[in-house]
Amino acid sequence: MTSYKEILRLHSIGINNSRIAFGCSCSRTTVINVLQRAKDQGLSWQTVAEMSDKELSQRLFPSESAKPAYKMPDYEYIHRERAKSGVTLTLLWLEYCATSAASPGKSLTSRPSSTNITLTMCKAPR
Known part of the structure; x- marks a missing residue:
């Protein structure tokens, strides 16, 4: 599973998207999507440092948590x-x-x- 907190942390210290993707073992597109969603919601590393991974995941991708029946x-x-x-x-x-x-x-x-x-x-x- 992708660590969204790690993506935001690495971005906050100035590492580029390609290196973040390599370090987190995910695609560069995933990194870009996470950073864009975080920006849209006003989230930064400082605001999510105390959140759990599950809380952050639900904030970034709310539609994926509720599957239609x-x-x-x-x-x-x-x-x-x-x-x-x-x-x-x-x-x-x-x-x-x-x-x-x-x-x-x-x-x-x-x-x-x-x-x-x-x-x-x-x-x-x-």
């Missing part, structure tokens, strides 16, 4: 329904899309093509 299909229900005559996966998929569109959060939706169904991630309408 996807509503998965009820596979037991699908299995029961498939046993009935005339029920296809396409019908069950359309039913799933209709019910999940009304619920909050993200759901799987389909984009039919000429030969198969491609699954894509979409946000549910608000």
Whole structure:
């Protein structure tokens, strides 16, 4: 794991980005991203010296700490329904899309093509 505190410390003593990347065993792009995010939030080595690595990570990259939850299909229900005559996966998929569109959060939706169904991630309408 990249030590964001170490990147900020080395930057504060005047070491260039390439040497910081080599010293921290990360890419130069990572160093640039961390320094830019720290600058945007007004963070410097003096302000983060007492923070834990986890706190600093959450301050610099807040979106990565909260992963979206996807509503998965009820596979037991699908299995029961498939046993009935005339029920296809396409019908069950359309039913799933209709019910999940009304619920909050993200759901799987389909984009039919000429030969198969491609699954894509979409946000549910608000």
